[in-house]
Amino acid sequence: MTILLQTNPNNQDDRNTEEQSNHWAIPWHAYLLVLPAVSLIAVLFGGGLVLAFLQSIGLMGLTSTGAVSLDAYQQALTSRQFWQSLGLSLYIALTATAISTVLSIGLALLLLRAGRWASFACQLTLPIPHLVGIAGILLLLSPSGVLSRVLVHLGWISSDQDFPLLVNDRANLGVMLHFLWKEIPFVTLILLAVLRGIRPEYGMQARALGASRWKCFWTVTLPLLRPGIISASLIVFGFVFGSFEVPFLLGSTFPKTLPVLVYQAFTDLDLNQRSVAIALGLLLSGVSISLIALYLWLGSGKPFRRVMRRAQG
């Protein structure tokens, strides 16, 4: 509180001495206050990253020789499995993010005029752990699951052998369904909150200026929704790309997603694989961070504006 008061531009005592400086500059002791939180994150997260990096280049760990070696990275990057897993992880993460975002935009628009119950309904799946969801998908969609038995009972298929493979399948449909079940309500919840904050008068104004409903959606509603869409889809992408238990239990047996590959390498009998696992994990983080950075840059609209300007010029 005292810190806030000292930065107050109406504080007469400070006024003369700080006339030239920015009144809203953060005083040095404010940094002290965030230090505990920052150091905790630095030690647990940053420290973990540093240790992982040291192990991946052979400076630490059970099989360390004490010399810097990029063997683990070389092994990871030259294995066919890595590239297949990376492709699969990207496919699952991008598809799940894209489908859940697009469907959530539509759902949020439909639910906008619904009452508060809509937000409540969207929160129903949030506290359910992923493992429970996975168990549900298995119970429901596996060849011996509820859906298969119901169809047999109804006589639509003659035996559960005829039921299409929906879990541990090559297309990873089970994984996708699980993520959509979990993430669509989450994204819808965020977009609903953003949509409710957009004044309906913007739409009226656009319509009165000659925008049809469709143009109004593209030129006004969607751009105003963009910050919400970007942050919600980033969270979903980041989570899905790094998710382990869902593809481990519901995903295809080959190829595996990157996190599953990391787990497999880490628990390999050959201890040399451990540094490869860590290298894989760091590569996974690197890919994830670069994609998020790229997405944020694209989402900021800057590259498009640059292209537009070039087109005009």
Add this chain to the structure above:
Amino acid sequence: MSETAYFSMQNLTKQFRGTAAVQDLWLDVQAGERIALLGPSGCGKSTTLQLIAGILRPDRGQIWLNGRSLNRVPTERREIALVLQKGLLFPHLSVGENVAFGLRMRGVSRAEQVERAIAMLDQVQLSGFENRKPSELSGGQAQRVALARSLVIQPKVLLLDEPLSALDASLRGDMQELILRLQAETGVTLLVVTHDQSESAVMAHRIALMFDGRLRQVDTPEALYQNPVDESVARFFGGVNFFAADAQQHRLTLAEGERLITHYPHHGTVHITIRPEHIHVMADRVCGANLLPATLIHSRFTGTQRHLTLRTSAGLQLQAWVPPSQQFAVGQSVFAHLPPEALWVFPGSATAAAPSPMAQV
């Protein structure tokens, strides 16, 4: 009716959950006319505006523009522009893009969009602002951009919803002038919604006064001011003196016993009113009709006027607004002159003249 009027509303009715927001509204507007839709908040004037813009659909009634029914025309094809209270510029577009928005929706070429947007910004005295973001504008500037954005599409009718209510008093006059100048230059038919009677008087040729979803009186500002149709209209226009009386042609006998003469003949029980600024107050008796001896019981200086409260010997209480140069002491005996031409009579069964809220100010 619609044969002669350029723009007309006929029997327009809109209900929300059984309550009429707009009830049987008839209004004819000539091309290039400036109309103010005036009324207290919640009287249905903004609903009327939304019906005209096509944002709401009427339950009943017709809207005609230039000989064409608008009822089945969607908002975007009505050629009616709308400026809302705070300007509401699209925050994700620059000022120039905001102004060009309507042109872009109409498929105008990009070069022409830029050219016309810049010319329009020039007209609202905001040259060079085209690359700014709406967040970098003051309230008055945003309102001017909103005006430019609506006028650049050359609408047949321009609707303004409380365009000045979010502005400082000092900016309000400038904005009024700008709106009037642009209206004169473009000749656009203007419909402005406001709850401020002085604003409506400045901005409009005619005022359509609305209470509880119904139009009560459509007239020039002068007529509404001096010849209101009933007491509620008079009160809305700042009327504070209301008395019950018995009329015999030009002769009035007040309930308190005072006898007065009016220019407006009537018979039977009536209510009469006189605007506070029309009452002359003087220290000495002069000759003439309608001169009432009174005592000054209260005086308040407002800067441009002195608001006096007088009580006549018969117990009649009067509010009189006099120039500040006239000074009286509280308790002083004075004479109040009520000019017969300013003594307006409402026929029939108007409700008992309770003191208006303004009388206690």
